[in-house]
Amino acid sequence: MTGFVAPAYGERSLGDVLPAVAAAMDVPLGTSEARPGLELPSAAAYVVFLVDGMGTNLLRRYAHAAPFLASLAEDQMPGTAGVPSTTATSLTSFGTGLSPGGHGLVGYTSRIPGTEHLLNALQWRKDVDPVEWQPNQTVFQRLGEAGVPVTVINKRAFGTSGLTVAAHRGAEFVGADRVGERIASAVALSRVPGSLTYLYDGDLDWTGHRYGVASLPWLQQLSMIDAEAEQLRDALDPSVRLLVLADHGMIDSPASSRTDIDDFPELGHGVALVGGEARFRHLYCSRGAVDDVVASWSETLGDKADVMTREMAIRRGWFGPVTPSVLPRLGDVIVASHGEHAVVSTSLFQYETTLVGLHGSLTPDEMLIPLLIS
Secondary structure (H helix, E strand, O other): OOOOOOOOOOOOEHHHHHHHHHHHOOOOOOHHHOOOOOOOOOOOEEEEEEEOOOOHHHHHHOHHHOHHHHHHHOOOOOEEOOOOOOHHHHHHHHHHOOOHHHHOOOOOEEEOOOOOOEEEOOOOOOOOOHHHHOOOOOHHHHHHHOOOOEEEEEOHHHOOOHHHHHHHOOOEEEEOOOHHHHHHHHHHHHOOOOOEEEEEEOHHHHHHHHHOOOOHHHHHHHHHHHHHHHHHHHHOOOOEEEEEEEOOOOEEOOHHHEEEHHHOHHHHOOEEEEEEEOOEEEEEEOOOOHHHHHHHHHHHHHHHEEEEEHHHHHHOOOOOOOOOOOHHHOOOEEEEEOOOOEEEOOOOOOHHHHOOEEOOOOOHHHHEEOEEEO
16 A cells, blocks of 8 residues: 555545535434544635545645635645546545445446447446446435425536436536636525535546646636636625535646556456456456456566455445446456556547546555645
């Protein structure tokens, strides 16, 4: 675990945020929902603003580009993403209050059990029912049943996506493609007493993937996010609390730090299907090949990654408690990258090779997320 951050499930992870908000609004969700590690100030209403890709370390490192958010972070402890530290997994933990082993979205791509196909959790497949894939009741649904007006504000294209249905069903969806729309909608909705409003911004993550963190476009985008958050705070009534957080951070992975599976034929031996993403691979193995796959990948990657069986990763607590239906979605072998390393495949995942910024593993830059109260 050298250099890795363990997920703080049940304390300060993404799955603990909405139960803590409910407690702060004095909304009972059941005694089992007590999260002693995350206590939020009471308020008549809450607005939760999630910035995709804005890890704690990045915010601290580039505080000059985000003075408002950096000032909030000075005396507030970070939380953690779950494992893997990727958007689909994180947003579903946030929406359900569950760890990945409970809600079942265990990566950017994961095997559809009983098939040789992958589910891309951001693009989804029409033949996979998101409610069957993630059958647990969301915290949004439970809040709604408790009488809380709950709204999700996101780009219009995401209104009926599989991920939205899996992770955020139970909330009214408001489509807002522009920053001004998002701020205006959040302010108006927050005027309803006892309400929870959640808004999402994915532009920083997209910019980091395309240009890298600390690139000029990324720094400019961070400054825009900072201005958005400050303008939102200024426009909200003082009685409304604003919580700003992220789903994960990001690292840059130069070409010299990447292992292309296509260049090492031995890495394909015994592997029936490759899933996950470049920083956190799920390897689905042929029958009886797990030990050989662990050995060959460990020898090839050396100290560039932790290579282990699914059972070893579960024992480390990476996914939290794993339900039987979720178990086969996890790779038989897990590959979690260290440092700037990434495992790519030009033939299988060509688009991934074009990305500069990546995330998914357990380094501090990827795992630590801000939990900023204003």
